[in-house]
Amino acid sequence: MNVEMISWPWMDEEALCGMAAATCTGAKDHGKALEAALKSGHESVLEHAAFTFRVEGVSRALLAQMTRHRLASFSVKSQRYIDMRDMPSVVPASIMDDPDLMDEYTDLLEDIKGFYRRAVEKGVPKEDARYITPQAAMTDFIVTMNARELRHFFRLRCCRRAQWEIRALADEMLRLAKKKAPALFDDAGPGCLAGECPEAKPCGQPRQKGEWEWQKT
Numbered sequence: 001m002n003v004e005m006i007s008w009p010w011m012d013e014e015a016l017c018g019m020a021a022a023t024c025t026g027a028k029d030h031g032k033a034l035e036a037a038l039k040s041g042h043e044s045v046l047e048h049a050a051f052t053f054r055v056e057g058v059s060r061a062l063l064a065q066m067t068r069h070r071l072a073s074f075s076v077k078s079q080r081y082i083d084m085r086d087m088p089s090v091v092p093a094s095i096m097d098d099p100d101l102m103d104e105y106t107d108l109l110e111d112i113k114g115f116y117r118r119a120v121e122k123g124v125p126k127e128d129a130r131y132i133t134p135q136a137a138m139t140d141f142i143v144t145m146n147a148r149e150l151r152h153f154f155r156l157r158c159c160r161r162a163q164w165e166i167r168a169l170a171d172e173m174l175r176l177a178k179k180k181a182p183a184l185f186d187d188a189g190p191g192c193l194a195g196e197c198p199e200a201k202p203c204g205q206p207r208q209k210g211e212w213e214w215q216k217t
């Protein structure tokens with residue numbers, strides 16, 4: 001028996017998945033083997049490539065949705081250890097566009113910050129004071145997904161039916177993924193890109209492949 005740990009520091013993610021696809025079929029051309037695997041839905045070859053993203057300045061509401069993706073790995077800014085006294089927050093455009101609601105939103109956030117500050121100053125541990133923080137509170141995290149899970153994530157979260165903030169994040173991640181590994185993500189995106197919309201209530205505005213093209217500046 002010969003057992004090796006293989007690591008390919010010089011090999012990119014497309015080459016790695018291509019090698020996996022070619023290992024299955026014995027094909028000489030790894031690029032074509034990958035293309036054939038993707039066309040036939042043989043997606044396990046995509047699990048060998050992992051992509052890591054740093055995400056900053058998003059709401060805890062987004063985080064709650066993001067962490068439903070069980071095959072992803074996360075490292076999240078801790079509200080137990082990090083002082084939230086400043087508590088930057090995300091404001092949805094629908095609220096920002098209404099001056100009265102915006103004033104009320106700002107006042108409520110100031111009240112919450114005031115409570116948090118007073119509680120911490122009175123000796124309440126940060127891990128308890130954070131109970132008052134809203135879903136609007138900003139957070140940062142690192143997320144890693146393999147290419148198969150990423151494609152699944154893009155199918156669900158680049159759809160117009162997905163909530164706007166996670167859709168904006170998914171759109172940016174797809175743009176970056178297409179730039180880094182076009183062979184793995186060329187056809188990635190919401191279900192409507194592949195043909196008929198899979199949603200029970202289609203939005204009626206199918207998204208276009210060009211929306212995620214990397215803009216060379």
Ligand SMILES: Cc1cc2nc3c(=O)[nH]c(=O)nc-3n(C[C@H](O)[C@H](O)[C@H](O)COP(=O)(O)OP(=O)(O)OC[C@H]3O[C@@H](n4cnc5c(N)ncnc54)[C@H](O)[C@@H]3O)c2cc1C
Pocket residue numbers: 068069070071072149152156157161162163
């Ligand atoms: C538009 C939209 C609306 C939503 N609304 C709600 C809502 O109202 N309430 C709510 O609770 N959630 C809601 N969700 C979250 C949704 O139900 C999923 O939890 C989330 O999208 C993660 O998807 P997933 O389970 O397919 O993905 P992942 O967890 O990333 O898993 C990927 C795939 O692996 C497989 N898999 C993973 N774990 C298991 C398992 N334990 N058993 C079998 N197969 C598994 C499945 O094939 C799964 O599709 C919503 C999601 C979207 C996109």
